[in-house]
Amino acid sequence: MISFVLNALRTTRHNIKANKQVFLMSVATITIAFTIQGLFFLVFVNLNTLLSTWGKQVQLIVYLDDDISKGRMNSLEETFKSNKEVDSISYISRDEAWKGFKNTFYEKSGFVTDLDFNPLPASYNLKFRDGPERLNNIRELADSLKEYKGIESLEYGEKWISRFEKFMIILRVFILVVGAILCVGLILIISNTIKLSIYSRQDEIDLMLLLGATHRFIKTPLLLEGLVQGVIGVGLALGIVKLIHVYMRFQFQGSLESIFRGVDLQFLGQPLLWAMILVSIFIGWVGSLLSITQYLHSTDRK
C-alpha cells in the first residue's frame, strides 16, 4: 500500500513536470475562476453583514392615536411586556416628541418651530433582543398590532428591509448560478488538461495496461494531478481575494464606518473557505476522472 501511494505521488510529480506549461495554464484558469467567485462571495458576505447590522438597529415604533384611553395604553404595555423578544420599552409622550423634534430641526427648518400646535403623536419605542430571528420577531409583533384600536401607525423600515432582503436573495441565486457555470467550465478545462497529460504518456499507459496494471494504478496519479491543480488554483485565488480585501479595508474602512456605524469589511468565513477548497478538490477529481475513464474505456477490448 505504501509503495502504491509513493509510486502514485512520484508519477503525479513526474506528470506535472512533464506537462508544466499545460498544468500552469490550467492552474491559472482555476485561479481566475475562483477569484471571480471569491469576490462575489466577498460582496455577498459584506452586504449580508450590512443587512444584519441594519437589522440590529431596527426598532419598532408604535405611534398612538391622540385620543387613546389610559386603559388601552396599559393593555398595550402588557402586550409588549408579555412578548419575550422585547428587550426594552420606552414611552415618548407627544410633548417629548415635539421637544425632541424641535431640538433636532431647529437650525434646519425654522417654520416647524413656528407652528402653534403639536402635530406629533405619542409613541412606544420597542427594542428587541439580538438573534437570527430578530427581524421576523419585529414583523410578527407589528402584524399582530395592526388591527389594534388606539394605534395610529407602526414603523420599522419594513419596505427597505424587505427590498434589501429580496436583493440578497437575487444575489444569492446569481452567485449560485455563476458558481455552477464556473464549476462546469472548470471541470471541462481540467478534464482537457488531464487528457493532454494522458496523450503525452499514451505509450506508457498502454504499456501499463499490457503489463497488467490495474485501472486504479493508472487512475490514481492522474486523479491526484487534477486534485493538485484544483487545490493550487483555489489557494492562489483565495490569496488574491485576501489581498483585495486588505486593500479595500485600507482604502474604504474609514468612510464606510462613517456611513454605516459598526460595519466592518469582512473576509470570507471559515465554512465558506473550506467549501471553496472542497469544491476545488471535487472539480479537480471529477475533471480528471472524466478524461481517464473515457481514455481507459477507449482502450478497452473492441
Place this chain on the structure above:
Amino acid sequence: MIQAFNLHKSYGGGAPALQNVSFTIQEGEFVFLTGQSGAGKTTLFKILFGWEALDQGQVLVGGINVGKLNENNLYTLRRKVGVVFQDYKLLPKKTVFDNVAFAQQIIGADKKTIRFNTWDALKSVGLTNKKDAYPPQLSGGEQQRVAIARALVNDPQLILADEPTGNLDPEISLEILELFEKMNQQGKTVIMATHSLEMLQVRDHRLLILNRGRIVQS
C-alpha cells in the same frame, strides 16, 4: 496452457482476421506461429492477452476464460502472460533497469523485490552491464533483450513473442531465439510468431500455421 475453440474475429466489413481457429497448446511447449503478413498472427496474440475481444468462440489461457473478463479484471490475465513485441515498446526516458523494474512496480512489488527480480531478469538476458543505459543508446538486439527481461520479470507462465526478431539481423535473431528457448527450458510456455523461414528451419519446434485467418497446420 491454451485451449482455443472456433475463434472468430473481423474488423469492419473486410475479410475476417480469424475464422474458426481452434488449437491446444500444452504447458511447457515451444510453438512457432507462422504465416504471411496479414494472416492473423498479431490478432490472435492480441486476443490471447486480452487486447482485442472475440466475435465468436472461446479461449482459455492458464485456466482463465478470456472472453469472460471485463476491463476491471483483465489484469489478472495479463499478469500471467509476458508479451514481447517487434518494436520493443520500451520507454525511452527510463533506463534499462527502470524499464524492467516498471513491470514489477505495476504489480505492486516492494522495493527490495523489485531490485532483486530486475537484476535477476537482466542477468538472464545478459544485460546487467547496460542497466544504466537508455534504450536509444542500445542496439536493436539489446533493446529486444531488455523487452524480454521485462516480459520475464513478473515470472509469467506464458510468453507471447510477436515477431521479436523482425527488426534484427540473422545472427542476433538466433541469440534472441536461444533466449526464448532458455525460458522454455525453465518451464515457460512460449509462442513465438515469425515468418522467418531461416528460424523455422534451424529449430524443430511445433508449428502453428495461419493463412488468411485460418489454421492450416497445428
